[in-house]
Amino acid sequence: MNKLKVAVIGCGNISVMHLDSIEALDEAELVAVCDIKPERAAAAAEKYHTKAYTDYHEMFAKEKLDVIHLCLPHYLHTIVAKDAFQAGIHVLSEKPMSIRYEDAVSAVEMAEQCGLQYGIIFQCRYNTPSMLVKKRIVDGRLGAVKCGRTTLTWYRPDNYYGGSDWKGTWDKEGGGVIIDQAIHSIDLANWFIDSTPVEVQSSLHNRNHEIMVVEDSAEGLIKYENGCLLSFFAMNNYLIDEPIEIRLVCEHGTVRLSYDEAVITYDDGTVESVVNQPQKIVAYTGGKPYWGKQHAVQIDQFYRAVAGLDALEISGKEALKIQKIICDIYQNDDNKFAKKQR
Ligand SMILES: NC(=O)c1ccc[n+]([C@@H]2O[C@H](COP(=O)([O-])OP(=O)(O)OC[C@H]3O[C@@H](n4cnc5c(N)ncnc54)[C@H](O)[C@@H]3O)[C@@H](O)[C@H]2O)c1
Structure with missing residues (x-):
């Protein structure tokens, strides 16, 4: 399996669980991180030896991405997911998918129309x-x-x-x-x-x-x-x-x-x-401690689905x-x- 080119959007509290998992998994290569707060993007980029962006549109245009991880405030999840689908990028989003149910439904429909994987983190199931x-x-x-x-x-x-x-x-x-x-x-x-x-x-x-x-x-x-x-x-x-x-x-x-x-x-x-x-x-x-240790399990399962090796x-x-x-x-x-x- 070729390494998937991945980026993380939102470099706050939960991002460390995604970034550490990406670093530990063989299937993916972290090519960029993005946060509107430049100091957060820069700190994550330095820690994980990658590029920093403050505008995800610019990152989509400049990087050839297979997957993005969304670690954003809730109201942004479906907005950014839909922009990613439009750019042909698979999305793994932190919970919750959205604030409004209708937004979640339309994001699911868009992923299906685009033939892209759309996963939502509920690591406690693992x-x-x-x-x-x-x-x-x-x-x-x-x-x-x-x-x-x-x-x-x-x-x-x-x-x-x-x-x-x-x-x-x-x-x-x-x-x-x-x-x-x-x-x-x-x-x-x-x-x-x-x-x-x-x-x-x-x-x-x-x-x-x-x-x-x-x-x-x-x-x-x-x-x-x-x-x-x-x-x-x-x-x-x-x-x-x-x-x-x-x-x-x-x-x-x-x-x-x-x-x-x-x-x-x-x-x-x-x-x-x-x-x-x-x-x-x-x-x-x-x-x-209550986040558990299973983010990497779900992220690995998502990558296998993107590679066509497993059902999501x-x-x-x-x-x-x-x-x-x-x-x-x-x-x-x-x-x-x-x-x-x-
Ligand atoms: N799975 C879990 O157990 C678990 C645990 C904690 C948080 N979460 C979820 O993770 C998500 C993030 O939570 P958090 O605690 O890390 O929040 P946070 O506020 O610490 O981080 C969010 C980051 O997104 C950045 N951001 C905001 N708008 C942006 C934009 N337009 N482009 C790029 N970056 C932008 C912010 O600057 C901030 O750094 C939430 O959905 C939360 O519910 C999940």
């Missing part, structure tokens, strides 16, 4: 505990999920938002604890349930933040076509980042899952458990499922918090 639970649901040992709940209690004080020019805003982030943090755990539960949501109920609040205007607390219920009920609770008013928790009641047992471990208790009394192991050993030079696992089309749920949570908020604020 945590070994998540993979074991999915395997046991699919192979029938656990069987289908009948009911579930997800809990996230994390710490995002006002100064977390004060340090960002886009987080905590409706127009650039698109929401708070749901679209940014709980999206991963709700995606995991939805992936396990693997049925179509028929009703999404939610209640959103900002209970304890002054600088940022989006929700810091959310709870609700998702009803599925197959009868499964998923309850969710998420809030950013805790003092530490507790491990997220997903509980599932399945046909033949129950599951307790966090990003770090899974404990499956089967109805016959046997217990199966696993702790998270990095599947690709990459010397990540930054990142937060978390495609834009697949990610539309969680995008629809996230957008419905904001749309259906019975507190009308999002609508009052916008």
Whole structure:
């Protein structure tokens, strides 16, 4: 396989997970980085021995790129993805795909029309505990999920938002604890349930933040076509980042899952458990513990799909499922918090 020529757009917090992965993977060569903040582009270019751009249009014109990685504020993801498709470039975007569902749908359609790969990062699906639970649901040992709940209690004080020019805003982030943090755990539960949501109920609040205007607390219920009920609770008013928790009641047992471990208790009394192991050993030079270590696994899978060696696992089309749920949570908020604020 010829090395893919890749670039990263957005050199903020998460970019290190992409840049370290690119450096560690044989299939790709980093040819440029881009950030509108020149000092961030320059620092990443120096660290990873590559070229720096501050305008991605200029980078598209000057570099012959196969793939771009998008590590941008949420509202820019589909805008830049569509520009890339127009330039014939495959796109791997950080979550969420977009703020508005319609934008995500049109980006997926455009990728299909252009015959390009469009992947969305949900690296928690590649945590070994998540993979074991999915395997046991699919192979029938656990069987289908009948009911579930997800809990996230994390710490995002006002100064977390004060340090960002886009987080905590409706127009650039698109929401708070749901679209940014709980999206991963709700995606995991939805992936396990693997049925179509028929009703999404939610209640959103900002209970304890002054600088940022989006929700810091959310709870609700998702009803599925197959009868499964998923309850969710998420809030950013805790003092530490507790491990997220997903509980599932399945046909033949129950599951307790966090990003770090899974404990499956089967109805016959046997217990199966696993702790998270990095599947690709990459010397990540930054990142937060709860991001896990699986970015390189998903990036590798994406490159194999671009090379035609594999079907893309978390495609834009697949990610539309969680995008629809996230957008419905904001749309259906019975507190009308999002609508009052916008
Ligand atoms: N997968 C995960 O677990 C995970 C974890 C953290 C963040 N993320 C996601 O990664 C994305 C980025 O988050 P972050 O925390 O790194 O944000 P950040 O603010 O640290 O970085 C974003 C960068 O984009 C740059 N930028 C803005 N407009 C640009 C433009 N037009 N052209 C080029 N660069 C531009 C900014 O200057 C900034 O450096 C978000 O979608 C976020 O939700 C995912």
